[in-house]
Amino acid sequence: xxxxxxxxxxxxxxxxxxxxxxxxxxxxxxxxxxxxxxxxxxxxxxxxxxxxxxxxxxxxxxxxxxxxxxxxxxxxxxxxxxxxxxxxxxxxxxxxxxxxxxxxxxxxxxxxxxxxxxxxxxxxxxxxxxxxxxxxxxxxxxxxxxxxxxxxxxxxxxxxxxxxxxxxxxxxxxxxxxxxxxxxxxxxxxxxxxxxxxxxxxxxxxxxxxxxxxxxxxxxxxxxxxxxxxxxxxxxxxxxxxxxxxxxxxxxxxxxxxxxxxxxxxxxxxxxxxxxxxxxxxxxxxxxxxxxxxxxxxxxxxxxxxxxxxxxxxxxxxxxxxxxxxxxxxxxxxxxxxxxxxxxxxxxxxxxxxxxxxxxxxxxxxxxxxxxxxxxxxxxxxxxxxxxxxxxxxxxxxxxxxxxxxxxxxxxxxxxxxxxxxxxxxxxxxxxxxxxxxxxxxxxxxxxxxxxxxxxxxxxxxxxxxxxxxxxxxxxxxxxxxxxxxx
Numbered sequence: 001x002x003x004x005x006x007x008x009x010x011x012x013x014x015x016x017x018x019x020x021x022x023x024x025x026x027x028x029x030x031x032x033x034x035x036x037x038x039x040x041x042x043x044x045x046x047x048x049x050x051x052x053x054x055x056x057x058x059x060x061x062x063x064x065x066x067x068x069x070x071x072x073x074x075x076x077x078x079x080x081x082x083x084x085x086x087x088x089x090x091x092x093x094x095x096x097x098x099x100x101x102x103x104x105x106x107x108x109x110x111x112x113x114x115x116x117x118x119x120x121x122x123x124x125x126x127x128x129x130x131x132x133x134x135x136x137x138x139x140x141x142x143x144x145x146x147x148x149x150x151x152x153x154x155x156x157x158x159x160x161x162x163x164x165x166x167x168x169x170x171x172x173x174x175x176x177x178x179x180x181x182x183x184x185x186x187x188x189x190x191x192x193x194x195x196x197x198x199x200x201x202x203x204x205x206x207x208x209x210x211x212x213x214x215x216x217x218x219x220x221x222x223x224x225x226x227x228x229x230x231x232x233x234x235x236x237x238x239x240x241x242x243x244x245x246x247x248x249x250x251x252x253x254x255x256x257x258x259x260x261x262x263x264x265x266x267x268x269x270x271x272x273x274x275x276x277x278x279x280x281x282x283x284x285x286x287x288x289x290x291x292x293x294x295x296x297x298x299x300x301x302x303x304x305x306x307x308x309x310x311x312x313x314x315x316x317x318x319x320x321x322x323x324x325x326x327x328x329x330x331x332x333x334x335x336x337x338x339x340x341x342x343x344x345x346x347x348x349x350x351x352x353x354x355x356x357x358x359x360x361x362x363x364x365x366x367x368x369x370x371x372x373x374x375x376x377x378x379x380x381x382x383x384x385x386x387x388x389x390x391x392x393x394x395x396x397x398x399x400x401x402x403x404x405x406x407x408x409x410x411x412x413x414x415x416x417x418x419x420x421x422x423x424x425x426x427x428x429x430x431x432x433x434x435x436x437x438x439x440x441x442x443x444x445x446x447x448x449x450x451x452x453x454x455x456x457x458x459x460x461x462x463x464x465x466x467x468x469x470x471x472x473x474x475x476x477x478x479x480x481x482x483x484x485x486x487x
Contacts (some may be wrong), residue, residue: 004461007122007128007129007130007131008129008130008131009120009130009131009132010035010036010037010130010131010132010133011033011035011036011132011133012033012035012037012132012133012134012136013035013036013037013039013123013134013135013136014036014037014038014039014122014136014138014403014411015038015039015109015132015135015137015138015139016038016039016040016047016137016138016140016143016341016375017038017039017040017042017045017046017047017048017091017094017103017138017392018046018049018050018138018139018140018141018377018390019038019047019048019049019068019090019298019395020037020047020138020140020376020391020395021047021138021375021386022038022045022090022093022094022099022171022386023068023392023395024136024138024395024398025038025094025097025099026071026093026097026099027070027338027395027396027399028399029097029098029099029102031399032096033402034066034102036102036103037103038099038102038103038104038221039109039123039128039335040103040104040105040106040107041106041107041108041109042105042106043105043106044091044105045090045091045094045103045105045364046086046087046090046091047090047140047143048140048142048143049083049084049086049087049090050087050090051143051164051165052083052163052166052356052365052367053084053164053166053168054163054166054184054187054188054191055188055192055195055413056187056190056191057082057084057184057407057447058080058081058082058185058187058214059079059080059081059082059083059086059123060080060183060284061076061233061385061387062079062080062224062229062233062388063079063081063223064076064081064224064225064229065074065226065229065230065233065385065386065388065389066081066086066388067089068093068386068388068392069226069284069388071093071097071416072095072226073089074108074223076217076223077214077216077217078214078215078216078217078241079214079215079217080212080214080284084151085111099285104125104127105449106126106127107125107126107127108125108126108460109123109124109125109245109338110124110125110126110341111123111124111341111343111345111349112124112135112341112342112343114343114344114369114370114371114372116133116345118135119133119370119410119411120132120285120371121133121134121135121372123135129204133356133371133405134371134372134373134405135342135371135372135373136372136373136374136375136398136479137338137342137372137373137374137375137377138291138375139336139338139376139377140376141331141333141336141376141377141381141454142331143165143337144179144332144337145162145163145164145165145327145329145330145331146329146330146331146332147327147329148304148327148329149305150179150304150305150306150309151305151306151307151319151460152306152307152309153307153325155307155309156307156309156325156481157310158322158323158324158325158326159323159325160324160325160326161325161327161475162245162326162328162329163180163184163185163286163326163327163328163329164184164331165480167324171180172195172196173195173197174196174197174199174324174455175196175197175198175199175321175322175324175325176192176196176199176200176322176324176325176326177202177312177320177322177325177326178192178199178200178201178202178203178326178328179202179303179304179326179327179328179329179336180203180204180327180328180329180330181204181205181206181207181324181328182207182280182283182328182329182330183281183283184274184328185201185328186207186209186283186285186288187285188326188328189287189288189291189292189297190200190287190288190290190291192326192349193291193294193296194299196296197296198296198297198298199296199298199331200297200298200300200312200320200322201292201297201298201299201300202231202300202303202304202312202314203270203299203300203301203302203303204268204302204303204304205273205275205280205440206271206272206273206282206301207273207279207280207281207282208251208254208273208278209257209258209283209284209285209287209288209289210219210250210253210254210257210282210283210378211253211257211271211284211308212284212285212286213286214286215275216410230385230386230389230461232460233384233385233386233460234384234460236384237384237385237458239277239384240278240383240384240433240434240435241432241433241434241455242276242432242433242434242437242438243437246331247276247277247278247346248277250275250277250282251277254282255272256420257289258272258289260272260339260382261286261289262289262292262293264293265350267292267293267299270299270301271289271292271299273402273440274415274439275439275440276437276438276440277434277438278383278384278435278438279434279435279438279439279440279442280384280440280442280444281383281442281443281444282436284487290376298320300314300316300318300320301316302314302315302316302318303315306484307325307445310322310323310462312325314454316448317409320367330443331443332450333443333444333454334358334443334446334447334453335351335354336350336354336358336377336447338350339351342369344366344368344369344370344372345368345369345370346368347478348368350369353366353367353368353369354378355448356446356448356449356451357446357449357451357463358377358378358379358453359378359419359422359453359463360374360377360378360419360423361414361415361419361421361422361474362414362422362467362474363377363379363380363390363394363456363463363467364377364380364397364398364438364467365412365413365414365419365440366378366414366417366419367413367414367416367418367481368413369413369418370411370412370413371405371411371413373397373398373401374383375391375394375395375398376390376391376394378453378454379426379452379453379454379455379456379457380394380454380456380459381444381454381455381456382454382455383435383444385459385460386460389460389463389464390456390463390464392468393463393464393467393468394467396468396470397467397468397469397470398470399470400469400470401470403470404470404472412426412472413475414473414474414475415475415476416472417474418475425452426451426452426457427452429457429458430451430452430455430457433438433457435452435455436450436452
């Protein structure tokens with residue numbers, strides 16, 4: 001290939017400009033590493049907080065824990081930061097840290113393949129090819145909406161959209177159907193109830209809802225101490241241990257909230273889950289239950305089974321005529337759509353490697369994929385704390401790996417033994433948690449293998465201590481290590 005036709009090359013290519021990708025970009029630049037680029041398929045940064053603009057969207061983690069520790073945001077307007085403020089924060093970080101020249105907005109990754117001959121990743125994008133010594137995926141788990149297969153959905157004559165693709169021009173005074181009762185629905189239904197002529201909520205499974213206690217900060221009011229709040233949040237992991245005293249206490253708190261807000265025993269029964277608190281994502285709201293009791297709001301305790309013209313047909317046989325259909329049905333989480341685009345050694349894709357559920361070492365590196373780092377991927381979420389706790393640790397891990405790469409000739413590939421050992425540890429620790437023993441189906445658990453593949457089954461502080469700094473021991477040239485260092 002002539003120099004004129006050779007694709008541009010960078011040291012590090014980062015895919016995704018949400019909190020993980022932007023945070024890594026900041027740390028790379030501060031470390032003096034300027035040979036990186038951040039690919040983003042949208043025309044703006046922000047990830048989840050750019051895409052989700054539905055009424056009432058906000059973080060369900062206290063704002064004091066929801067900014068980078070190395071760039072804290074001391075001025076959130078509320079205890080739980082509104083989505084628009086978080087999006088603005090990410091934009092401000094990009095400007096303040098000089099990341100704009102490193103961004104390639106409107107550039108979607110369409111393929112990535114490891115090449116042995118030049119030990120680099122060859123990327124195909126919608127704006128041309130690119131090569132990189134290191135590839136980092138930072139696309140998150142809440143980027144691809146899950147759309148249910150409902151017979152007749154495609155022929156619905158009104159407006160239909162996923163909550164993450166909100167119709168900003170939606171007028172007030174319409175009859176609205178909402179499918180789903182997860183985190184997005186709990187936030188948006190109370191807002192819709194204020195604007196719509198009627199709302200029907202189709203509930204397959206009721207969520208556990210805990211008191212939120214959100215409020216606006218008064219001018220000049222001191223914000224909570226981040227370190228203290230982080231320690232308090234980490235103690236909440238105790239309630240994710242099945243059968244523990246903490247789990248029993250959390251259930252009692254959720255039940256008390258339900259009884260305090262829903263006096264009607266029939267409705268309360270329909271709103272009472274039959275699984276452990278935290279088995280599915282625990283939700284926080286003080287206006288969800290009151291919204292469902294308004295006279296123009298109907299709770300349908302069954303899933304939709306068909307759409308017949310403008311009529312929603314529920315599994316119970318009930319029929320509802322609506323003008324708008326909102327799909328608050330979550331995201332593709334256990335089968336990450338980008339995985340089929342990334343091909344490692346011998347052309348094997350991440351999707352093939354993860355055919356029985358996502359695996360990794362340190363929730364960041366995968367055997368067979370040299371110089372690849374996955375942020376916010378396998379077992380990198382937290383069911384009790386801020387996602388940034390793990391993301392920041394992973395960023396530290398990547399920075400250490402880059403320093404190690406600079407000092408060695410071979411690519412970095414984690415051994416199969418190390419990945420297997422980490423997977424065994426995850427499985428053993430997950431076995432006693434409510435995520436596997438709580439009696440529910442959730443997006444935390446891979447439907448093929450029944451493994452917990454989304455969450456780290458431990459405290460955030462332990463993850464940071466173990467994996468916030470790169471350890472070269474589980475790596476050898478080409479990853480052929482006969483045994484992994486014990487954990």
